[in-house]
Amino acid sequence: MNETPEPLINDEYTGEPPSKRLLARLIAERERGTGMVGIYCAYAPVELIRAFDLTPVSLCAFSNATIEAAEEVLPANLCPLIKSSYGFILKDTCPFFALSDAVVAETTCDGKKKMFELIAERRPMHVMDLPQLPDNPGAIDTWTAMIHRLREFLESTFRRTVTIERLEQAIRDANTKSRLMNRIFAYAAMDPPITGWPELFDMLTLAQSVSGSEMASLLDHAVERLERRKTDGHVYGPKGARRVLMTGCPVGGDALKVFKVIEEAGGVVVALDSCSGMKPYADYIEEDTGDPVRAMAARYLKIPCSCMTPNTRRLTEMDRLIEQFRPDAVVDLVLQACHSYNIESIKVDERVQKKHGLPFLKILTDYSQSDIGQLRTRVEALLEMCP
Ligand code: SF4
Numbered sequence: 001m002n003e004t005p006e007p008l009i010n011d012e013y014t015g016e017p018p019s020k021r022l023l024a025r026l027i028a029e030r031e032r033g034t035g036m037v038g039i040y041c042a043y044a045p046v047e048l049i050r051a052f053d054l055t056p057v058s059l060c061a062f063s064n065a066t067i068e069a070a071e072e073v074l075p076a077n078l079c080p081l082i083k084s085s086y087g088f089i090l091k092d093t094c095p096f097f098a099l100s101d102a103v104v105a106e107t108t109c110d111g112k113k114k115m116f117e118l119i120a121e122r123r124p125m126h127v128m129d130l131p132q133l134p135d136n137p138g139a140i141d142t143w144t145a146m147i148h149r150l151r152e153f154l155e156s157t158f159r160r161t162v163t164i165e166r167l168e169q170a171i172r173d174a175n176t177k178s179r180l181m182n183r184i185f186a187y188a189a190m191d192p193p194i195t196g197w198p199e200l201f202d203m204l205t206l207a208q209s210v211s212g213s214e215m216a217s218l219l220d221h222a223v224e225r226l227e228r229r230k231t232d233g234h235v236y237g238p239k240g241a242r243r244v245l246m247t248g249c250p251v252g253g254d255a256l257k258v259f260k261v262i263e264e265a266g267g268v269v270v271a272l273d274s275c276s277g278m279k280p281y282a283d284y285i286e287e288d289t290g291d292p293v294r295a296m297a298a299r300y301l302k303i304p305c306s307c308m309t310p311n312t313r314r315l316t317e318m319d320r321l322i323e324q325f326r327p328d329a330v331v332d333l334v335l336q337a338c339h340s341y342n343i344e345s346i347k348v349d350e351r352v353q354k355k356h357g358l359p360f361l362k363i364l365t366d367y368s369q370s371d372i373g374q375l376r377t378r379v380e381a382l383l384e385m386c387p
């Protein structure tokens, strides 16, 4: 089958880069009077934001273009995600920040925490104190209290209130979105895969700020198209392509160079275990418990981020993903100066090689293109090691 299959997302969304389409949608929403809340992390409780009829807007940046400006203020030896995000704000060129009426932040890694202090004057900001020992008995109480404090912040900033019913509805919507996303990811798990990343990445970019109900129709169309591809014999990637599971730091923009290198080396990325990939959809929030805020807190504390200790869920989640996606190799992408993901890579390496007998590669990189040649050599060597 050589014909190009239909794109996964509706025609009305195609033709432009996903970030531009997302921006156009947000601007239209803003013109209709919708309030917007900037977020930087998968721990931001987006269901609460949506229950207030506000739109969450991701402010994480993945572009090399603003790093130089950021380094005039921030240390060069800092994670590129933080530098890039800060650089956009410093240059006043982030359209997503411009749309945000307020910002929600969390105490995750040190770099982000200190960057939040530098931008705190620019927008009303609320910092949530994230417990970093998620299995401690008090962690759930602390995080529940933090979500309540965010509720109070949103109430006073946007001068509106939220009901339990609205919260329960927002939870049901989020669960619907996650179920649909997981249905789509299942097509990448097929052998051979019917879809893969970066195609899925485009869809996820758009999904970030789309409500559960709108996403439902978008994803229903995608499922129809995937079914048609299956029937017509379209597969993603070349015949016999090595299947790669990517894990680690969030990726996007200029860091997508790694997808390109893997595909050029004859591989296909079938799973993206990161916060810009499948992680936010990996679990569901318990519905109709009578205490929706606590139910949210319980789900958020299960996110396996390396800022948590111990982060054992990352390893058990890796087992589940390997079973479902059957990769031939695992790539752990670590952004430069991200110490927690860098150190945790030792445990991921052990798990992948000892328990699953799969080749493993840690890639330490930033948003520049200067290491492409070296990446290519290392990825080719990895794929040659595949059984
Ligand atoms: S990797 Fe951790 S700190 Fe970064 S977005 Fe995900 S949960 Fe937040």
Ligand code: SF4
Pocket (backbone or CB within 6 Å): 079, 080, 081, 082, 108, 109, 110, 111, 112, 249, 250, 307, 335, 337, 338, 339, 340, 341
């Ligand atoms: S990639 Fe690492 S250092 Fe960068 S913001 Fe995320 S947790 Fe922090």
